[in-house]
Amino acid sequence: MSHEVLVLNSDYEPLNVCNLRRAVVLLYLGKADVLHTHDDEAEAHLLTGEGDALPSAPSVLRLRYHVKRPLPDLKLSRRSIFARDNNTCQYCGVQTRDLTIDHIVPKRAGGGMQWDNLVACCRRCNMRKGDKMLHNSGMKLSRPPKRPRYVPYISLTKYINGTKNEVWRDYLPVFHDVGGADNYAATA
Secondary structure (H helix, E strand, O other), X not given: OOOEXXXXXXXXXXXXXXXXXXXXXXXXXXXXXXXXXXXXXXXXXXXXXXXXXXXXXXXXXXXXXXXXXXXXXXXXXXXXXXXXXXXXXXXXXXXXXXXXXXXXXXXXXOOOOOHHHEEEEEHHHHHHHOOOOHHHHOOOOOOOOOOOXXXXXXXXXXXXXXXXXXXXXXXXXXXXXXXHHHHHHHHO
């Protein structure tokens, strides 16, 4: 029971991503309905108790009741910067999990911790740029960084990973200023 399940509000708005165990509990308690299942045979025929069985593992659930939530605040963090930049170095374009955060305007020159001053950067480019201003380093950004306009109820990282799931795409809104959404828009 390892894969993730997209949970939708009663109005089909993406609300959360939970693990399979939590999804089965929601189904067992009658709080949700299955909209899509995984085609994975390894997770087929999950027991829900009392001898009842699900034909296969759920992939998308819809809650039977509406959950009111305040719009979440998009926090500036390493994880959200990497998600916004789609785990891609903004200087050389290499896509890797071994990234650092680079200040476009270095801290010593007054550059702060803002969305438009931080980018994902591979270690090689970060060492090359060092503590120099961008125009002095001879390097160029692939695109100017900015704060994403869309703030999903699910975390930004899970939203971007979710855009890679073909079934979930029908339920996730498309926003072109978020890293993974560019890939999603190209494949949709």
